[in-house]
Amino acid sequence: xxxxxxxxxxxxxxxxxxxxxxxxxxxxxxxxxxxxxxxxxxxxxxxxxxxxxxxxxxxxxxxxxxxxxxxxxxxxxxxxxxxxxxxxxxxxxxxxxxxxxxxxxxxxxxxxxxxxxxxxxxxxxxxxxxxxxxxxxxxxxxxxxxxxxxxxxxxxxxxxxxxxxxxxxxxxxxxxxxxxxxxxxxxxxxxxxxxxxxxxxxxxxxxxxxxxxxxxxxxxxxxxxxxxxxxxxxxxxxxxxxxxxxxxxxxxxxxxxxxxxxxxxxxxxxxxxxxxxxxxxxxxxxxxxxxxxxxxxxxxxxxxxxxxxxxxxxxxxxxxxxxxxxxxxxxxxxxxxxxxxxxxxxxxxxxxxxxxxxxxxxxxxxxxxxxxxxxxxxxxxxxxxxxxxxxxxxxxxxxxxxxxxxxxxxxxxxxxxxxxxxxxxx
Amino acid sequence: xxxxxxxxxxxxxxxxxxxxxxxxxxxxxxxxxxxxxxxxxxxxxxxxxxxxxxxxxxxxxxxxxxxxxxxxxxxxxxxxxxxxxxxxxxxxxxxxxxxxxxxxxxxxxxxxxxxxxxxxxxxxxxxxxxxxxxxxxxxxxxxxxxxxxxxxxxxxxxxxxxxxxxxxxxxxxxxxxxxxxxxxxxxxxxxxxxxxxxxxxxxxxxxxxxxxxxxxxxxxxxxxxxxxxxxxxxxxxxxxxxxxxxxxxxxxxxxxxxxxxxxxxxxxxxxxxxxxxxxxxxxxxxxxxxxxxxxxxxxxxxxx
Ligand SMILES: Nc1nc2c(ncn2[C@@H]2O[C@H](COP(=O)(O)OP(=O)(O)O)[C@@H](O)[C@H]2O)c(=O)[nH]1
Ligand SMILES: [Mg+2]
Numbered sequence: 001x002x003x004x005x006x007x008x009x010x011x012x013x014x015x016x017x018x019x020x021x022x023x024x025x026x027x028x029x030x031x032x033x034x035x036x037x038x039x040x041x042x043x044x045x046x047x048x049x050x051x052x053x054x055x056x057x058x059x060x061x062x063x064x065x066x067x068x069x070x071x072x073x074x075x076x077x078x079x080x081x082x083x084x085x086x087x088x089x090x091x092x093x094x095x096x097x098x099x100x101x102x103x104x105x106x107x108x109x110x111x112x113x114x115x116x117x118x119x120x121x122x123x124x125x126x127x128x129x130x131x132x133x134x135x136x137x138x139x140x141x142x143x144x145x146x147x148x149x150x151x152x153x154x155x156x157x158x159x160x161x162x163x164x165x166x167x168x169x170x171x172x173x174x175x176x177x178x179x180x181x182x183x184x185x186x187x188x189x190x191x192x193x194x195x196x197x198x199x200x201x202x203x204x205x206x207x208x209x210x211x212x213x214x215x216x217x218x219x220x221x222x223x224x225x226x227x228x229x230x231x232x233x234x235x236x237x238x239x240x241x242x243x244x245x246x247x248x249x250x251x252x253x254x255x256x257x258x259x260x261x262x263x264x265x266x267x268x269x270x271x272x273x274x275x276x277x278x279x280x281x282x283x284x285x286x287x288x289x290x291x292x293x294x295x296x297x298x299x300x301x302x303x304x305x306x307x308x309x310x311x312x313x314x315x316x317x318x319x320x321x322x323x324x325x326x327x328x329x330x331x332x333x334x335x336x337x338x339x340x341x342x343x344x345x346x347x348x349x350x351x352x353x354x355x356x357x358x359x360x361x362x363x364x365x366x367x368x369x370x371x372x373x374x375x376x377x378x379x380x381x382x383x384x385x386x387x388x389x390x391x392x393x394x395x396x397x398x399x400x401x402x403x404x405x406x407x408x409x410x411x412x413x414x415x416x417x418x419x420x421x422x423x424x425x426x
Numbered sequence: 427x428x429x430x431x432x433x434x435x436x437x438x439x440x441x442x443x444x445x446x447x448x449x450x451x452x453x454x455x456x457x458x459x460x461x462x463x464x465x466x467x468x469x470x471x472x473x474x475x476x477x478x479x480x481x482x483x484x485x486x487x488x489x490x491x492x493x494x495x496x497x498x499x500x501x502x503x504x505x506x507x508x509x510x511x512x513x514x515x516x517x518x519x520x521x522x523x524x525x526x527x528x529x530x531x532x533x534x535x536x537x538x539x540x541x542x543x544x545x546x547x548x549x550x551x552x553x554x555x556x557x558x559x560x561x562x563x564x565x566x567x568x569x570x571x572x573x574x575x576x577x578x579x580x581x582x583x584x585x586x587x588x589x590x591x592x593x594x595x596x597x598x599x600x601x602x603x604x605x606x607x608x609x610x611x612x613x614x615x616x617x618x619x620x621x622x623x624x625x626x627x628x629x630x631x632x633x634x635x636x637x638x639x640x641x642x643x644x645x646x647x648x649x650x651x652x653x654x655x656x657x658x659x660x661x662x663x664x665x666x667x668x669x670x671x672x673x674x675x676x677x678x679x680x681x682x683x684x685x686x687x688x689x690x691x692x693x694x695x696x697x698x699x700x701x702x703x704x705x706x707x708x709x710x711x712x713x714x715x716x717x718x719x720x721x722x723x724x725x726x727x728x729x730x
Contacts, residue, residue, distance in 0.1 A: 014437040081591070083572045084565050086618050093437040095616055107593060114595040222432040235450040240483040248482055255479070257447045257597075286478035294433055298446035298479070311454050335593045349598050352454060410598045417579075417602040419592045 012092040013221040018112045020099050020140070021122030022132040026153040030122065030191040031085055031096055034213070037198035038087050082112045091217055106368065106382040107335040109136065110422055113143035114408070118219050120149045120212075125158045125188075129171040135368045137172075141181050142331065142384070142424070144404055147219055148176075148184040151212060156190040160203040178371075187212055223404060228295070229320040230261030231398075231406050233351035234313045238300065253284065253300040254309055256352070259405035261317070263301070264292035268318040271309055272396040277318055278305040312353035314396045314406070322406070324394035327360060328425050331400075333384050336413065336420035340379035346420070348391065350409040356392035357411070363387065379421075389423075399426035438624055442475065445613035447597060448576060449479040452558050452611045453486040455601040459558035459611070463489040463516070465497075465505035465634055466676045468562030468614060471622055473512065474629050475613060487560070488515040492546050494539040495522045496657055496679045504634040519550040540678040548584045551608055558601060558609040566618040577601045578610045586610075619674075620699050627692045639672045639690040650683040 019027045085096040097112035099105070113119065119140040123133055140148060150172055158164045165188045176184055187196060188207055195201030198213045210218070238253035263269075267280045282302040283290045293299045301315065309315075316322070334340055340359070348357040363386035364373035379385055400407030411421030435443060452459050461476060463469045476485050489509055493502065509516035521539045524530040529549065530542045551559065565572045575591050577599045592600055601609045614622070626633065643654040645664045651671060652658060657679050660666045671684035672695070689695045 011436040013434045014440045081573050081588070084616070085572065086566050086616070088437075088618070088620065093621070111593045111595050115597075220432075221434045225432060227432075235447070235454050236480075236486075238480065238483040245482075251482060253483075255450055257443060287481055294435070296435055296440060296443055298443040298450070349600065351598075352451075404596065408596045408598065410595055410600065412600060412602065417600070417604065419594070419600045422593070422595045 012217065014093045014095065015118065015216060015219060015221050016095045016097070016116050017118040017120060017216065017219075018097045018099055018109075018116040018140075018145070019120045019122065020109055020112075020136040021153075022124070022127075022130055025122040025124045026191040027098060027122055030120070030151070030153065030189070030197070031098055033191050033194055033197050034096075035085065035087050037194060038089055038213070082108050089213070089217065092221075094216065106135075106139065106384070107333060107422075109139050110143055110333045110335075113140055113145055114422070116143075116145055117221065117223050118147040118149060118216070119145045120151050122151050122153050123168055123172075125152050125154045125164050125168065128168050129175070131369045133172070134175055134371075137176065137181060138179055138368055138371065139384075141179050144223075144400060144424075146183060146224060148181060149212070149215055150184060150186045152186065152188045153191050155188045155195065155204065156193050160188070160190075160195075162188075162206045165207075185209075185215060187215065222295070228260040228403060229398075230263050230267075230315075230317045231259045231351075231403060232256050232263065232301065232315040233259060233353070233405075234309055234311055234315060235352050237310060251302075252306070252309075253302055254315065255298075255300045256315075257298045258293050258295050259351070260295050260403055261320075262292055262294045263317070269303070269315050270318045270321045271307060272314045272316060272321060273324040273394055274308070274313070275321075276305075276307040276309075278303040278307055280304075312351075314351060316396075322396055322398055324396050326391050326394045327388060328391065328395070328397065328409075328423075329386070329388050330409070330423040330425045331384065332379070332387055332411070332421050332423040334379040334381055334421050336418060337381050338413070338420065339381075340421070342378065345414075347412040347414050348389065348395075348409050348423075349412060350395045350397060351406060353395055354412075355395060357389045360388040360390045387423075397425050400424035401426055438621065438628060441614070441617055441621055442478065442625070444597075444616065445472075445475045446479040448599065448611060448613040449476055449560065451577075451599045452560055452601060452609075453480070455599070456558040456609065458554070458556050459487040459560060460490045460517070460554065460556045461485070461487050461560040462491070462562070463505065463509070464491055464562075464676070465501040465508070466562070467622055467626065467633055467637060468564065470508070470631055470633060471614060471617075471625055472560065472562045473508065474625075474631055477512070485512075485514050488517055490517040490519065490550060490559075492543045492550065493518050493520040493522075494543060494678045495520055496539055498634070498636055498676060498679060500636050501634045501676050504632075508632075517550070517554070519546050519553075521546045524549060536680070538678055538680040540681050544584065551584070556608060557603055558611055560611045560613065562614055563612050564617050564619070564622075565615050571615075574612070574615070576612055576615050578612065579603065580608050580610060582606045584608075620696075623692065623696045623699050627696060633692075634676065636673045636676060636684075637695070639670050639688050639694075641668050642671050642684065643667070644669050644671065644684070651686065652683055653679065655679055 021027050083098045087094050097116060099109040099112035121136055152165050152168050169186045188204055189196045196204050196211050200211055234254050234256050236255040238255055240248045240251055265280050265283060270277050280301055281304045283293050284300040342359045346357050348355050362376055365376040365383050365385040366373060368384055398406040407425045409423045410419050413420045491505055521530055521542050524546045530545050563571055575594045579592055580586055603609050643666050644651040645660055645666055654660050654666055669686055670688050672687045673684045689698050
């Protein structure tokens with residue numbers, strides 16, 4: 001039973017998406033509604049939130065209590081960190097990242113967006129497109145989320161009026177064009193009443209598009225529909241020489257995940273940064289031999305020739321090899337409360353490689369509300385900026401817009417080991 | 427450019443690939459990790475994932491169980507058997523030893539030892555100098571877990587600080603720690619109870635017998651079925667019934683309740699799980715019902 005052979009027909013894979021919007025636009029209510037209407041919420045959980053709702057003097061069950069998980073959040077009644085939720089429709093499994101909307105939490109939104117393939121951007125029908133809507137849309141496109149779904153929520157509070165929806169849609173399209181956002185869809189909903197989420201409801205008859213869940217069920221699960229170059233960062237080298245089995249004496253397995261593209265037995269490969277070349281002799285997964293491996297699959301590669309390969313090296317197809325570089329230009333989001341120090345040396349983790357890095361220059365900081373560029377000499381938490389970094393050793397990278405896995409990096413402060421920055425090359 | 431509908435992994439293959447990737451990152455980044463193996467279904471899945479990640483090599487970590495001394499014999503026997511079959515090293519450290527050392531002091535003899543596992547775990551981490559503990563916790567189990575990172579940092583006292591977690595972006599995990607601190611790594615964070623059962627079925631994983639329907643004396647109390655055992659005898663006035671039950675989670679005898687069920691195969695359990703109306707912890711854990719925030723509290727104190 002190989003991993004590629006037992007895909008059941010109804011299994012539409014797994015979709016990771018993100019919900020964003022300003023405070024009170026209804027993110028938590030929407031997620032609660034999705035979980036509730038797909039029957040993911042179980043009786044005891046509902047019981048607990050009913051009790052809490054009553055304690056706070058609310059008459060209806062507050063579905064947002066489902067996602068606001070930490071004690072501090074429950075006390076303040078706001079979402080302070082990214083929470084992950086799961087539901088499944090039988091056709092597809094979903095992972096939702098609930099990102100908070102406050103300005104000071106840009107870093108959480110970037111974090112949640114980094115693993116998402118679709119973003120739902122909520123707009124309160126009474127308020128229309130706000131500064132925050134623009135900011136969230138910009139961040140979603142910056143992190144390269146390929147599909148945006150603008151959900152105009154609280155339609156019940158504007159009498160389900162089509163004109164309100166159309167006006168918001170026109171406003172949004174006007175600025176989306178400037179951001180270069182291509183794949184964007186619009187849907188009117190009421191998260192509270194459940195209109196157009198899983199069921200169509202009775203009150204939005206003028207809207208003839210699919211429900212929100214239908215859109216999710218049919219969105220492409222892959223990050224990109226384009227063919228991508230093969231990228232295989234080596235995580236671990238398996239050399240079981242000491243094993244009692246003499247057949248394993250010369251076994252050298254290069255373990256990792258196919259970050260993009262695909263590979264088949266017999267393909268010519270190059271190992272970077274050394275440049276050594278060979279061919280794929282075998283592809284293994286848990287003792288089975290596979291004819292090929294596709295993106296996101298974790299496998300072990302065995303090569304025909306004995307070459308020295310270790311963790312941090314990148315295996316690519318011979319014809320698709322990027323150049324090693326010692327300086328990178330990137331857009332970064334600063335994540336730490338401790339500002340960036342231009343004098344210090346940091347650690348950059350890129351794929352499975354870690355290199356020391358120093359700031360070469362900051363081109364500008366971006367005002368995420370106006371998208372204006374500002375001159376700056378330092379970076380504080382939540383700043384987004386264009387910078388250049390000098391590296392102690394070369395890395396083999398792609399532009400982020402061409403390849404999410406080999407174009408992304410994180411910055412680590414060695415004194416605390418904290419992750420202090422996130423970067424996108426290009 | 428032509429667009430094509432790309433072949434993508436099924437959801438179980440995706441979850442498996444992600445977990446293998448996480449296990450290999452722990453092995454690649456940490457000097458001395460350990461995998462926490464209790465004999466329960468989640469850690470049984472972890473072992474299969476570790477086989478897929480590292481065979482034909484040995485696991486680059488030993489297995490460890492923190493034994494409260496109050497575990498079902500079926501489970502500890504299974505634990506020992508499974509470790510032996512795999513040919514991997516199993517370390518067992520027990521809460522009773524911590525009690526003998528005086529580092530665990532029970533409020534009363536009958537108090538559940540479950541939360542005291544934290545102390546024994548921290549002692550074992552120090553004894554062996556582990557810099558990472560791989561665990562089978564899932565984010566769907568509990569609200570506080572829903573926000574925990576896949577690589578979750580613990581300070582010298584084993585404490586989790588939920589408001590000050592390391593941002594975790596893409597699949598660039600940061601498992602670095604200084605001496606004395608450590609990382610808890612959760613490869614199946616993104617799995618649900620249903621995913622676990624589907625994986626058990628697909629991989630045909632063997633489980634301790636008490637996961638399947640069997641007849642057991644129980645007392646109905648506070649909406650739960652409390653098993654009647656030597657450790658938890660019936661009290662005066664209790665009505666003891668023989669009921670067909672199975673365990674959804676296996677933990678300390680004093681705080682794990684079975685559910686009424688006639689599911690005696692993985693297929694029947696799967697069918698039940700898909701249509702169940704109560705969460706895993708809600709139906710089975712007496713320790714989580716105390717307050718809505720009790721898991722968060724225990725995690726802050728160094729619990730798994
Ligand atoms: N009338 C109405 N109220 C809504 C709707 N969606 C959310 N709300 C309410 O708006 C408030 C904020 O919702 P919440 O989900 O917590 O917003 P969040 O801050 O984006 O997570 C709550 O009182 C909700 O009940 C809707 O569709 N209609
Ligand atoms: Mg919220």
